[in-house]
Amino acid sequence: MGGILKVKRFLGLYILSLVLLVILSYFSIAEGTIPIKDEQLEKYLLEGTTGNVIMDQIIEKLRLPRVVGAIVVGLGIAVAGILMQGYFRNPLADPYLMGVASGASLGVVLYVFTSLLFKMGVPRSIYGFIISAYIGSLATMVAVINMARIVKQTATLLICGIMIGAIASGLTTLVVYTGDYMGEENSKLAEYLMWGMGSLNNLTWGQIKIMTIVIIPTVILTYIFFSKKLDANLLGEKYAISVGVDVKNLRKWLITLSCILTATVVSFTGPIAFVGLVCPIMARMISGTSKHIYVIPMTALLGSIYVLFADILTRPGVVIPQTSNNIPLLAPLSIIGAPIAIIVYLKVRKMGI
Amino acid sequence: MMNYRYVIILALLVSVVGLFITGVYFGGNAKSITIDDTTNFVIYQTKSTVDSIYYKITGKHIFPQTPLDESTKFKYIILKKYRLPPIVGAILVGLTLSTCGLMLQTLFRNLLSSPYTTGISSGVLFAVTLVIFIYSFAELFSTFKVDENIIAGWCGGLLSLIMLIIIALRVKEVNGVLIVALLMSYLFRGISAYLMANGTDFTIQEYYTFIIGNVARVNVNNIFQMVISTIVFIIGSIFLIKPLNALLFGETYAKSFGLNVKKIRILILLLASFIVGVIIPYVGLMAFVGIAAPYLARPIIRTSDHRWLLPATMLVGVVLMLMCHIISLKYWVPIFYLYNIDRPAQVLPIGSILDVLGGLLVIYLVYNGEKKIRIQ
Numbered sequence: 058m059g060g061i062l063k064v065k066r067f068l069g070l071y072i073l074s075l076v077l078l079v080i081l082s083y084f085s086i087a088e089g090t091i092p093i094k095d096e097q098l099e100k101y102l103l104e105g106t107t108g109n110v111i112m113d114q115i116i117e118k119l120r121l122p123r124v125v126g127a128i129v130v131g132l133g134i135a136v137a138g139i140l141m142q143g144y145f146r147n148p149l150a151d152p153y154l155m156g157v158a159s160g161a162s163l164g165v166v167l168y169v170f171t172s173l174l175f176k177m178g179v180p181r182s183i184y185g186f187i188i189s190a191y192i193g194s195l196a197t198m199v200a201v202i203n204m205a206r207i208v209k210q211t212a213t214l215l216i217c218g219i220m221i222g223a224i225a226s227g228l229t230t231l232v233v234y235t236g237d238y239m240g241e242e243n244s245k246l247a248e249y250l251m252w253g254m255g256s257l258n259n260l261t262w263g264q265i266k267i268m269t270i271v272i273i274p275t276v277i278l279t280y281i282f283f284s285k286k287l288d289a290n291l292l293g294e295k296y297a298i299s300v301g302v303d304v305k306n307l308r309k310w311l312i313t314l315s316c317i318l319t320a321t322v323v324s325f326t327g328p329i330a331f332v333g334l335v336c337p338i339m340a341r342m343i344s345g346t347s348k349h350i351y352v353i354p355m356t357a358l359l360g361s362i363y364v365l366f367a368d369i370l371t372r373p374g375v376v377i378p379q380t381s382n383n384i385p386l387l388a389p390l391s392i393i394g395a396p397i398a399i400i401v402y403l404k405v406r407k408m409g410i
Numbered sequence: 411m412m413n414y415r416y417v418i419i420l421a422l423l424v425s426v427v428g429l430f431i432t433g434v435y436f437g438g439n440a441k442s443i444t445i446d447d448t449t450n451f452v453i454y455q456t457k458s459t460v461d462s463i464y465y466k467i468t469g470k471h472i473f474p475q476t477p478l479d480e481s482t483k484f485k486y487i488i489l490k491k492y493r494l495p496p497i498v499g500a501i502l503v504g505l506t507l508s509t510c511g512l513m514l515q516t517l518f519r520n521l522l523s524s525p526y527t528t529g530i531s532s533g534v535l536f537a538v539t540l541v542i543f544i545y546s547f548a549e550l551f552s553t554f555k556v557d558e559n560i561i562a563g564w565c566g567g568l569l570s571l572i573m574l575i576i577i578a579l580r581v582k583e584v585n586g587v588l589i590v591a592l593l594m595s596y597l598f599r600g601i602s603a604y605l606m607a608n609g610t611d612f613t614i615q616e617y618y619t620f621i622i623g624n625v626a627r628v629n630v631n632n633i634f635q636m637v638i639s640t641i642v643f644i645i646g647s648i649f650l651i652k653p654l655n656a657l658l659f660g661e662t663y664a665k666s667f668g669l670n671v672k673k674i675r676i677l678i679l680l681l682a683s684f685i686v687g688v689i690i691p692y693v694g695l696m697a698f699v700g701i702a703a704p705y706l707a708r709p710i711i712r713t714s715d716h717r718w719l720l721p722a723t724m725l726v727g728v729v730l731m732l733m734c735h736i737i738s739l740k741y742w743v744p745i746f747y748l749y750n751i752d753r754p755a756q757v758l759p760i761g762s763i764l765d766v767l768g769g770l771l772v773i774y775l776v777y778n779g780e781k782k783i784r785i786q
Contacts, residue, residue: 204776204777207776207777213522213585215592216522216585216588216589216592217772219592220773223697223769224765224766224769224770226762226765227762227765227766227769228762228766229762230622230758230759230765231758231762231763234741234756234759235741235745237756238745238753238755238756239749331596376604377607378607378608381607381608382607384604384606384607385603385606387600387603388600388603388604389600389604390600391597391600392597392604394596395593395597395600398593402589402593403581403590
């Protein structure tokens with residue numbers, strides 16, 4: 058009986074958040090420097106055109122990629138967060154705070170730099186970006202894991218992650234200035250700096266296709282193969298081994314998967330902060346359980362909602378005046394995320410995890 | 411043992427002077443200024459200073475001055491206005507922030523605390539950002555007839571100080587305080603990013619130099635305030651040496667020693683936020699001097715007695731900052747020789763080098779064993 062009730066409750070929750078996602082997508086298409094009116098949108102949905110070529114272009118080339126991009130990005134980063142939290146058995150683990158996202162961005166910057174340094178060098182392709190981001194994030198992750206072995210305290214580990222982030226950003230500045238000296242155009246380098254604060258502005262359909270191809274299967278495979286094992290892992294290593302989970306193998310997989318997710322997202326959008334921390338916690342709170350079978354889909358949905366919402370907030374004409382520039386995505390994410398993180402930290406301390 | 415410490419302090423002093431001279435001679439990328447020019451400039455400045463003092467006392471010239479020709483005059487102006495102030499700025503930053511770090515580390519009994527990790531720097535930076543982006547704030551702070559940046563810096567410092575005390579009351583363990591403070595700095599950064607939306611290109615540029623940290627902003631006009639506040643700070647910290655030593659042995663000991671522990675704590679925090687509020691508005695965020703300098707100074711001086719540790723930390727901080735300053739000016743040299751590029755290079759923000767060096771150092775510190783992250 059209880060089981061059926063639970064399932065009903067979760068179905069209700071999923072439907073509710075899906076509805077929320079649709080509503081937010083509507084706003085995301087409508088809001089911006091050039092707002093799109095309801096009649097135009099209705100016409101576009103029914104007839105496939107607004108009757109105005111420019112408006113069509115805006116919807117197809119600017120707004121829709123952002124909506125789809127935000128959904129995919131949020132999904133990927135939130136699930137990466139839940140995997141990292143499973144690995145460290147620590148609710149404060151997050152791809153951004155642990156420095157993995159900064160490592161990935163460092164990888165991308167170094168890739169650009171090497172292609173500058175050896176002039177014949179590596180061609181600048183999308184795959185090069187992804188692979189270098191992946192290598193960078195993996196290297197950072199290995200460093201963090203090694204540190205986690207020594208440092209038992211959660212707090213110190215987080216501080217280390219933040220330090221790694223600082224190193225990465227310092228090196229990024231260094232590389233950008235050296236690139237400037239070597240004759241890279243200034244505007245392009247400024248773009249990289251801006252990219253360091255996260256943004257969904259420049260996503261194209263091609264990039265979104267690649268992200269979707271990598272992220273969606275990874276998330277589904279994670280859900281199918283690892284949700285039970287993650288539950289066991291959360292209860293402690295000994296318990297997990299006694300249930301028959303190969304903990305070492307599991308941990309390796311967790312790292313690889315979360316690195317793949319983070320690197321894929323970061324190589325296109327720049328670091329996305331706090332999503333991986335806030336969404337799993339909210340999902341656990343809303344669904345009232347920490348069973349991953351329920352939590353992972355909820356987290357993915359919440360991640361999409363969070364990033365979509367934050368992306369709407371960065372547009373001119375929503376919070377800031379119509380005439381101003383776009384804001385980096387980091388701003389709404391950290392303004393919402395940081396207080397939640399602080400509250401969670403204070404609560405977690407009380408529970409003594 | 412005593413002799414060893416004297417030798418160490420002396421060696422540090424010598425290296426500070428050496429780096430200072432190197433900085434003066436090689437601290438610029440202007441090709442027209444040769445080494446001879448710099449030497450002449452130093453001699454000219456010393457002569458004219460001595461002469462003016464002598465003239466005030468006796469009314470006679472000791473070194474009669476010959477008028478300079480135009481190009482020399484121009485070179486001297488460059489040296490005086492653009493080469494010297496950043497070096498002095500680097501020295502002041504190293505001196506004050508490392509001392510602050512040492513005090514906070516003793517206060518919190520944790521090797522990872524510094525003006526940056528306790529959130530004081532971020533608070534100051536936030537207030538200054540408000541002044542940069544919002545005109546009415548700038549108006550408000552400029553009513554005091556002092557540079558509005560300093561007033562804003564002090565306000566921000568006090569704000570973050572109050573926040574720090576509130577957090578410390580709720581969270582008993584030190585690492586927790588640091589985490590909450592760091593998360594707060596993320597919040598501040600987010601709000602600043604929102605303010606950027608209305609900024610002009612110029613103010614956004616200014617903001618970027620703030621979050622990276624750059625001593626090139628120090629100039630002849632604002633160096634005076636910095637020097638005066640630093641002197642006040644040094645005098646204050648000399649008075650705090652004994653209480654700091656007492657705190658080292660633990661609270662109960664300090665109490666039995668007849669010390670008002672609460673008062674001392676608030677004094678230390680006030681002094682720290684005072685100096686950070688003056689320095690940070692001019693140079694931007696300097697993240698790791700506060701952690702790195704005391705950490706390096708401890709094994710060098712081989713004691714945790716603040717009578718020795720405090721000056722050693724100051725000097726190590728200065729050495730660190732001067733080295734970073736010289737690297738930030740000369741980072742292009744290897745590329746220059748590899749690729750024969752013949753064009754002027756921009757000056758790298760000093761904060762980025764500091765981030766890399768200091769961050770690596772801190773991670774090494776954690777790596778080296780968590781047991782040691784406690785002050786014996």
